[in-house]
Amino acid sequence: MERVTGVGGVFFKSKEPAALAAWYRDHLGLELEPGSEAVSVFRWSEPGTTTWSAFPEDTQYLGRAESRAMFNYRVKNLDRMLAQLRADAVFVDDRVEISKFGRFGWAIDPEGNRFELWEPADGL
Template sequence: MAKVIGLGGIFFKARDPKALASWYATHLGLSIEGWGGTRFDEDEQRAGYTAWCPFAEDTTYFAPSTQPYMINYRVDDLDALLAQLRAAGVQVDDRVEDSEYGRFGWIMDPEGTRIELWQPPVAG
């Protein structure tokens, strides 16, 4: 059975993402990268990391959800998990994105929250 293997990231809407990221850098020591967020490497033996990133208040990246946040989970087999979820009647986005950062798919939970599923690229 394909499954979640860790938290991939927390993404949330902010009135001023750059100012908020700067506040977190100044007061909590987060190292903000050029893409506007930070990443936490937990385990060098396992692919992936946890990302933290504020998005513009008017972002459509979380759509169709109206929630002010989106959670990203690391998964072991994106295609198998998406097939399992479809078979279970979960609302699954038809789009799957392949990039240098890995593979991404999206679902909606019963509360209307968009969930991003991320299969990191194979390390090596």
């Protein structure tokens, strides 16, 4: 059985992403990625990363308009995980996105929350 291997990131909406990220930087010590106004990446002691990212209030990336956050789960084999979910009658988005960060897929939980599955690129 395929399983998630950890949390790849937490993504949420914000009315003012840069200002909110600055607040977290100033009050909780979250260091922002160079060139970013609203992304902080935690480096693992073993290979891998966890990403903290504030999205604009009007983003559609997180699913339903009322969704304030989306969980991203790391997986070793995205294709097998998506097939497993489909076999269990879970709604899975047909789209798979490929980027320099790896491969991404999405599904919906029983409460209607969209979540992301991430097969990291080598070295992430």
